[in-house]
Amino acid sequence: MATVRERLRPQRKETRHQIIAGLSFGFWSGLLGPKYEELWRDCLHRAFPNSSGKRKQVAVAVERVRKFRNRLAHHDSTDNVDIPFELRQIFDLAAYIDTDAARWLKRCSGLMTVYAQRPVTIDDTVIVAAKQAWPQYESCAAYVCQSGRAFRPIERVAFYADREVKLDVPAVLHRRDNVEWSSEEAARLGASDDRFDRKIAKVIETSDATWTDGRYQVFLLTGPGHPDHRQLRATLPHHGTGRGSAFVQRQRYVSLHSLENAATTADL
Structure with missing residues (x-):
C-alpha cells in the first residue's frame, strides 16, 4: 500500500478510491494470509458473509482466482485449462461476498458460449451404467466392475443412473484389476503401507451383498x-x-468438454 501511495502522491491523487484502485490482486490475496488471522477474526470475515467463516477457505479461493487471472493477463495458453471449473471458482468467490452479485456475473458472462465452440476430440471420460455403481460411488468414492473388463485409456468416470448422467465426474486416482473380494484380503490390504491398498480395503469392507466373494476390478476416484x-x-x-433406449447399456466414451456443455444426453 505504501508503494501505491508514493506513486500517487506526486500526482495529487492520493485519495481513498485511487489507493484501492491501485492495489494489486496479490495485495488482497496476501491480506488473507495466516499472519493476518487476528484481523480476519476482528473484522475481515464480515466482507465474506456467505463463506464458512474460515479464513483459509476464503484465502484458497482468492488465490485460485488470482492465479487464473494472472494466466489470462499474461496471455498464457489455456489449452490444458478446465475453463468451466475456473469460471465456477470465480462465481463461488463472488457468492461468498454477495449472492446477488454472483448471479449477476453469471448472467453477464458469455464465456461458456465461446467455450462451447472450442474444438475437442479427446474422449477422456467413460460413462458407465450405474444402477448399483452410483450408490457405491457415493458411499466410498470408487467404481467396481468385473475383473478383466476392458476400458480405453480414460481420465474420468461419469455415472448414468435414474435416466440421467449424474453431476459428479470424478478423476481416476488408481485402477487395479483382479482384486480378491474377501474379508481376509481386506484385512491384508488394510495393514499395508500403501494408501491405495488401504483404500481398496475400505471399499471391500463397505461393499454390499452385490459384490460376493470373487475377483473384481476397482477404480479409486476423487x-x-x-x-x-x-x-x-x-x-x-x-x-x-x-426397450433398449437407455443411454448407456454398459459403457460409452465422451469428452469432459462435451459433458460440460450438454443440456441433455442428446447433446452428446
Missing part, C-alpha cells in the same frame, strides 16, 4: 473437494423411451 474433481452444472436427463 470426491467433491478434491482439486481434480469436476461437477457438471446440472444432471443430464435422457429422454429416450422404449
Whole structure:
C-alpha cells in the first residue's frame, strides 16, 4: 500500500478510491494470509458473509482466482485449462461476498458460449451404467466392475443412473484389476503401507451383498473437494423411451468438454 501511495502522491491523487484502485490482486490475496488471522477474526470475515467463516477457505479461493487471472493477463495458453471449473471458482468467490452479485456475473458472462465452440476430440471420460455403481460411488468414492473388463485409456468416470448422467465426474486416482473380494484380503490390504491398498480395503469392507466373494476390478476416484474433481452444472436427463433406449447399456466414451456443455444426453 505504501508503494501505491508514493506513486500517487506526486500526482495529487492520493485519495481513498485511487489507493484501492491501485492495489494489486496479490495485495488482497496476501491480506488473507495466516499472519493476518487476528484481523480476519476482528473484522475481515464480515466482507465474506456467505463463506464458512474460515479464513483459509476464503484465502484458497482468492488465490485460485488470482492465479487464473494472472494466466489470462499474461496471455498464457489455456489449452490444458478446465475453463468451466475456473469460471465456477470465480462465481463461488463472488457468492461468498454477495449472492446477488454472483448471479449477476453469471448472467453477464458469455464465456461458456465461446467455450462451447472450442474444438475437442479427446474422449477422456467413460460413462458407465450405474444402477448399483452410483450408490457405491457415493458411499466410498470408487467404481467396481468385473475383473478383466476392458476400458480405453480414460481420465474420468461419469455415472448414468435414474435416466440421467449424474453431476459428479470424478478423476481416476488408481485402477487395479483382479482384486480378491474377501474379508481376509481386506484385512491384508488394510495393514499395508500403501494408501491405495488401504483404500481398496475400505471399499471391500463397505461393499454390499452385490459384490460376493470373487475377483473384481476397482477404480479409486476423487470426491467433491478434491482439486481434480469436476461437477457438471446440472444432471443430464435422457429422454429416450422404449426397450433398449437407455443411454448407456454398459459403457460409452465422451469428452469432459462435451459433458460440460450438454443440456441433455442428446447433446452428446
